[in-house]
Amino acid sequence: MATEPERTASLADKYFDRFYASAGPGIDKTLTPYRKEMYLDVRGDVLEIGSGHGSTFKYLKTDQITKLVCLEPNVAMHPTLVAAAKEAGFDKEKGNFVLFAKPGEALAPTTTTTSAPPFGQYDFIISNLVLCTVGNVDVVLDSIHVSLKPGGTFVFLEHHAAEKGTWTRFFQEWTNPAWKIFADGCNLNRDLEQDIKKRWNGDEQLTCEELPEPLLNSLLPLFRGRAVNPKM
Numbered sequence: 582m583a584t585e586p587e588r589t590a591s592l593a594d595k596y597f598d599r600f601y602a603s604a605g606p607g608i609d610k611t612l613t614p615y616r617k618e619m620y621l622d623v624r625g626d627v628l629e630i631g632s633g634h635g636s637t638f639k640y641l642k643t644d645q646i647t648k649l650v651c652l653e654p655n656v657a658m659h660p661t662l663v664a665a666a667k668e669a670g671f672d673k674e675k676g677n678f679v680l681f682a683k684p685g686e687a688l689a690p691t692t693t694t695t696s697a698p699p700f701g702q703y704d705f706i707i708s709n710l711v712l713c714t715v716g717n718v719d720v721v722l723d724s725i726h727v728s729l730k731p732g733g734t735f736v737f738l739e740h741h742a743a744e745k746g747t748w749t750r751f752f753q754e755w756t757n758p759a760w761k762i763f764a765d766g767c768n769l770n771r772d773l774e775q776d777i778k779k780r781w782n783g784d785e786q787l788t789c790e791e792l793p794e795p796l797l798n799s800l801l802p803l804f805r806g807r808a809v810n811p812k813m
């Protein structure tokens with residue numbers, strides 16, 4: 582393991598590890614056409630928040646990545662994550678892989694713990710189906726923003742709330758309390774596209790597109806995009 586786990590896995594961690602071992606491959610299959618083309622230019626120092634079982638690693642171009650730093654707070658997922666990293670050519674022994682048992686919020690520049698991952702130095706930051714779950718979306722987006730080098734790119738693929746007033750949104754709001762319990766704190770009703778647009782504006786470049794194929798019929802509408810920090 583790249584970094585000593587800072588705590589042992591809770592029952593909830595173990596449950597989600599098993600849950601995602603069965604749900605993750607199907608999700609990845611649906612997302613493969615998008616994931617295949619999203620990471621072609623990802624290079625240099627790369628950070629992924631909420632790597633889970635490392636489903637994105639196989640799409641990364643290992644030879645153009647100097648270092649892959651992963652934040653995954655669920656330590657029960659680490660063995661599968663580390664195995665997927667090795668399979669894709671990322672390995673602590675090779676010096677191109679580091680794993681922290683930390684949430685995205687730990688990137689915040691105000692974090693004082695010595696084991697916090699370094700911030701302010703990434704060429705690319707990746708997030709896949711994670712912003713629905715983080716404790717504080719604004720803190721995580723601010724942290725990503727300041728952790729990118731000038732000209733650095735945030736690459737995301739997330740699910741979000743349907744438009745207000747639609748049946749899907751009504752159903753999302755109605756099922757969210759129970760959904761959260763079974764899906765590791767995942768929220769169906771976050772306006773994440775708006776949150777990202779709020780954070781990257783002005784001189785920065787932002788592209789967002791709705792994906793044609795939602796997950797679980799229409800319950801999880803998907804979008805993907807890129808946000809690029811200014812070059813200076």
Ligand SMILES: C[S@@+](CC[C@H](N)C(=O)[O-])C[C@H]1O[C@@H](n2cnc3c(N)ncnc32)[C@H](O)[C@@H]1O
Binds near residue numbers: 605634655714
């Ligand atoms: C739905 S899974 C997605 C995993 C992986 N990114 C994928 O696409 O297969 C969400 C992941 O986010 C992690 N997570 C939860 N809260 C987080 C936080 N605050 N910061 C970073 N990751 C978090 C979970 O442990 C879980 O591995």
